[in-house]
Amino acid sequence: MRAQWGFSLLELVVVLVLLGVLATISVALIRQPIDASADVQRRARLADAADQAMSRISRDVRLALPNSLRVSPDGRAIEMLIAPMAGRYRARPTAAGGGDILDFTRPDASFDLLAPLPQAPVAGQWAVVYNLTAEGPQANAWAGDNRAAIGSGSTDSRIVLAAPFQFPFPSPGQRVYVVDRAVQYRCTPDGRLLRHAGHAPAAAMQVPPASAGALLAEGVSACSFRYQAGSASRRSLVSLSLGLSREGETLSLLKSIHPPNQP
Numbered sequence: 001m002r003a004q005w006g007f008s009l010l011e012l013v014v015v016l017v018l019l020g021v022l023a024t025i026s027v028a029l030i031r032q033p034i035d036a037s038a039d040v041q042r043r044a045r046l047a048d049a050a051d052q053a054m055s056r057i058s059r060d061v062r063l064a065l066p067n068s069l070r071v072s073p074d075g076r077a078i079e080m081l082i083a084p085m086a087g088r089y090r091a092r093p094t095a096a097g098g099g100d101i102l103d104f105t106r107p108d109a110s111f112d113l114l115a116p117l118p119q120a121p122v123a124g125q126w127a128v129v130y131n132l133t134a135e136g137p138q139a140n141a142w143a144g145d146n147r148a149a150i151g152s153g154s155t156d157s158r159i160v161l162a163a164p165f166q167f168p169f170p171s172p173g174q175r176v177y178v179v180d181r182a183v184q185y186r187c188t189p190d191g192r193l194l195r196h197a198g199h200a201p202a203a204a205m206q207v208p209p210a211s212a213g214a215l216l217a218e219g220v221s222a223c224s225f226r227y228q229a230g231s232a233s234r235r236s237l238v239s240l241s242l243g244l245s246r247e248g249e250t251l252s253l254l255k256s257i258h259p260p261n262q263p
Helices: 009-062
Strands: 077-082 085-088 108-112 126-128 147-149 158-165 175-179 181-187 192-199 213-218 220-228 237-246 249-257
Touching: 009 077, 009 181, 009 213, 009 237, 009 249, 077 220, 147 158, 181 220, 192 220, 213 237
Parallel strands: none
Antiparallel strands: 077 181, 085 175, 108 158, 126 147, 126 175, 181 192, 192 213, 220 237, 237 249
């Protein structure tokens, strides 16, 4: 009679248990680097989104008209006038008695620059002289007492105004800034960071402004803008704080910028 060979039920159960343990260990070993890679990629996307938003805000802050920055009372919006060019106006005639000076005693329609601008200003931009503040009625480009509309016919060495305008105060450095738009960054209650550009300057800050907003970042969990005005001996300071959250991950960035404040 031939012997019968096989597995008992107990042996089969032990084998199945061992296979299950090995499978669980194998899945855990494989899943750990996959999860780690996904976490790294998620953090990298968050860091990239936050860095791009911060870079865009920083670039506009550095191009802002001196002393034109202002922050909303809740600190969730910041606004500025962008001045891509600046020059020095002619305050005195040449030795031969020529040159078109900027007259502060009466409305003036045009004036020469001491050095050429990178490009000629265009109609629709503004010329601003001696901006000291973003609040109040005097020396405030938002209020408009030192902001004149530029007309057609300007060149890189001469600015022609759309209508004669009397600037209230001369600049000690004879500086004139060419402003082309207002820009506002704001964080919305639903976690978005928006950039508004092209709205008309207004004496009082409006949040949101009239212009449409372009999306810069989503998933904003923390947002704070702070501005400390400077003086003749101390530069101004803008502090930006931004937190982004996605899929359980949160990334926080803090950046400080010293914008120019010499009018």
